[in-house]
Amino acid sequence: LNQTSGVLRVLEDPNFVFQGAMDLCYRVPLNQTSLPPLPTVSLMFRGAEMTVSGDRLLYRVSGEVRGSDSLYCFTFGNSDLLAMEAYVIGHHHQQNVWMEFDLEKSRIGFAPVRCDLAGQRFGVYH
Numbered sequence: 392l393n394q395t396s397g398v399l400r401v402l403e404d405p406n407f408v409f410q411g412a413m414d415l416c417y418r419v420p421l422n423q424t425s426l427p428p429l430p431t432v433s434l435m436f437r438g439a440e441m442t443v444s445g446d447r448l449l450y451r452v453s454g455e456v457r458g459s460d461s462l463y464c465f466t467f468g469n470s471d472l473l474a475m476e477a478y479v480i481g482h483h484h485q486q487n488v489w490m491e492f493d494l495e496k497s498r499i500g501f502a503p504v505r506c507d508l509a510g511q512r513f514g515v516y517h
Contacts, residue, residue, distance in 0.1 A: 412468025
């Protein structure tokens, strides 16, 4: 949050929560064509680190406008709002990440991947 100070304006509306858990939102001028560069976030696991690029940290809330600003919310939700203790690594963070699940050994593996190229290789098209 400190690294966005002076770069992004926090939405000062304690009653606004996007998708039930995203309560840290920012105002971005509608005429601004791109977001300012944001730092990456590293998620630390036992024996592994997953990096989430800055362009995956904010999600534009379509249809929400405050004055001449659009709204973008931080893609890590506040689990306190869901009445549970949980950490969710959602689809915003998993884009272009190859994930493998070893259910037998309770392990997970991940690596960067270009999903567009992987889809072509495996015959998956949208």
